[in-house]
Amino acid sequence: MLASRLLPDHLTFPFLLKSCSLHHAHVTGRALHSHIFRLGFVADVYINNSLVFMYSACGQVELARRVFEEMPERDVISENSMLGGYLKCGDLDDALVFFRGMEMRNVRTWNSIIAGFVRGGRCGEALDLFNEMRGGFVKPDKITVASVVSACASLGALDMGKWVHGYLRRERLEFDLVIGTSLIDMYGKCGSIERAFEVFREMPKRDVQAWTVMISVLAIHGRGEEAFVLLEEMEKTGMRPNNVTFGALLSACAHSGTVDKGRWCFDVMRRVYSIEPQLQHYACMVDLLGRAGLFEEAEMLIASMPMKPDVFVWGALLGACRMHGNVELGEKIAGCLISMDPLNHAYFIILSDIYANAKRFEDVKRIRDFMEDQGIMKTSPGHSLIEIDGQVYEFSRRSxxxxxxxxxxxxxxxxxxxxxxxxxxxxxxxxxxxxx
Structure with missing residues (x-):
C-alpha cells in the first residue's frame, strides 16, 4: 500500500494494530506507532485505543500507560484496555488502583477486574468486587458468573455459589458448557456432590470436559465405583475419554483404594484407547500402589517410566512412606527430592514426620535444626476459610x-x-x- 503511494487513513491502523496484538508483535507495533505520529493521527481516539490495547496485549504496560496518559480524549474502551494491560501483567495492586480511579465502568470493566483477581489467586477479593458490582447496579452477565463460580470453587464458598447458580436461572442466562462445567466443579469442591450431579444431568449438552469434571468430583470424594459407572455411561454416548479423564479415574482408584481397578484402568488406557501415560498418570499409579503398601511394585513402575520422574511422582511415594512408616525408603526418596528442590520445606517436613512416627526424635531435631540453619521455612502460613451468611472470612496465625x-x-x-x-x-x- 505504501509502495503504491497510497496513504493509509484512520481506518487502516486499527486493523494493523489488532494483528500485532494477536501475534504479540510489539516491535512492529512501535513501527506503526511512528507512522501514526508522522501522519498526524495522534488525536484519533479509535487509533489510540488500538495502541493501548496492542501494547497491553504485548505486555508493554509502561508504553500503554504513556499512550493512555497522552490521549487528548478517552472513553470506556481506553480505560478497559489500560486495565487489561495491568491484569495481563499480573500487577493486581496497580490494576485495582487504576480501577478505583476509572471514571467510566461497564460490565466488561467489572468482568476484567474480577476475572483478573481470580486468575491471580486472590479469590476473596474477587468476591468482594462482585458484591460491590451488585451494589453498584451493574447487571452481571454469564462471563461474570463463570469467574465468580470459579472463585467460589477455590474458596469453598458454597452459599455464594448457590446464589450465583440461582441468579443464572432467574435471569435466564445462557447455560452453556463452560458455565455448566464450572458449576459442577464448584459444587464438587464444596462437597455438594448431589448438586453437582443435578447440574450435570441438567446440561443440555455435555463434552468430554464436563464428563471428566463430574468423574473428578466423584474421585476426590472416594466414590470410585460411581466414577467407573459414569465412565461406562460416557462410553455409551459415543464420547471417548481422554488423558485427563483417565487421570481422574486413576485418582478415584487411589482415593478408594481399589488397586486392581487402577491396574485395569492403566492398562486399558494404553491398550484400548492408545493413550500413552503422562507424568500425572504415573504419579496417580504410584500414589495408589503406595497407599496400598505395595512399595516394590511402585518402585518397579517408576523404573519402567519412559520419562524422568518428577517431584509429583517421587512425592506420591514419599507420602506413602509417611503413611506406612517406611523409614528406609522415605530417607532415600526425601534425599532425591531435596536434591531436585533443595529449598522446598515440604520434603523436610514430611521426612521429619516419618522420623517422628518412628519415635526417632533426635533425627526430627536434626532436620529442624538444619532447616533453621539453611533458612528453609514455609513460604506461606497455614490459613483457614469460613463462610458465614455468604461472606468468606480468611484468617491465619499471622493475621x-x-x-x-x-x-x-x-x-x-x-x-x-x-x-x-x-x-x-x-x-x-x-x-x-x-x-x-
Missing amino acids: VKEELMKEIEWVLIGINVELMWTGYVPDDDMELFLTA
Whole structure:
C-alpha cells in the first residue's frame, strides 16, 4: 500500500494494530506507532485505543500507560484496555488502583477486574468486587458468573455459589458448557456432590470436559465405583475419554483404594484407547500402589517410566512412606527430592514426620535444626476459610488480631479440659516434634 503511494487513513491502523496484538508483535507495533505520529493521527481516539490495547496485549504496560496518559480524549474502551494491560501483567495492586480511579465502568470493566483477581489467586477479593458490582447496579452477565463460580470453587464458598447458580436461572442466562462445567466443579469442591450431579444431568449438552469434571468430583470424594459407572455411561454416548479423564479415574482408584481397578484402568488406557501415560498418570499409579503398601511394585513402575520422574511422582511415594512408616525408603526418596528442590520445606517436613512416627526424635531435631540453619521455612502460613451468611472470612496465625487469638486459645484450652475429663492423655513424646 505504501509502495503504491497510497496513504493509509484512520481506518487502516486499527486493523494493523489488532494483528500485532494477536501475534504479540510489539516491535512492529512501535513501527506503526511512528507512522501514526508522522501522519498526524495522534488525536484519533479509535487509533489510540488500538495502541493501548496492542501494547497491553504485548505486555508493554509502561508504553500503554504513556499512550493512555497522552490521549487528548478517552472513553470506556481506553480505560478497559489500560486495565487489561495491568491484569495481563499480573500487577493486581496497580490494576485495582487504576480501577478505583476509572471514571467510566461497564460490565466488561467489572468482568476484567474480577476475572483478573481470580486468575491471580486472590479469590476473596474477587468476591468482594462482585458484591460491590451488585451494589453498584451493574447487571452481571454469564462471563461474570463463570469467574465468580470459579472463585467460589477455590474458596469453598458454597452459599455464594448457590446464589450465583440461582441468579443464572432467574435471569435466564445462557447455560452453556463452560458455565455448566464450572458449576459442577464448584459444587464438587464444596462437597455438594448431589448438586453437582443435578447440574450435570441438567446440561443440555455435555463434552468430554464436563464428563471428566463430574468423574473428578466423584474421585476426590472416594466414590470410585460411581466414577467407573459414569465412565461406562460416557462410553455409551459415543464420547471417548481422554488423558485427563483417565487421570481422574486413576485418582478415584487411589482415593478408594481399589488397586486392581487402577491396574485395569492403566492398562486399558494404553491398550484400548492408545493413550500413552503422562507424568500425572504415573504419579496417580504410584500414589495408589503406595497407599496400598505395595512399595516394590511402585518402585518397579517408576523404573519402567519412559520419562524422568518428577517431584509429583517421587512425592506420591514419599507420602506413602509417611503413611506406612517406611523409614528406609522415605530417607532415600526425601534425599532425591531435596536434591531436585533443595529449598522446598515440604520434603523436610514430611521426612521429619516419618522420623517422628518412628519415635526417632533426635533425627526430627536434626532436620529442624538444619532447616533453621539453611533458612528453609514455609513460604506461606497455614490459613483457614469460613463462610458465614455468604461472606468468606480468611484468617491465619499471622493475621489474626491479638484479642481474637486470645479467644481462640481460650476455646482450645476448654476443649483440652473436656478431652482430659474423658480420659485423654497427651503423648509427651511428641512434644519435641511439635515444638521443634
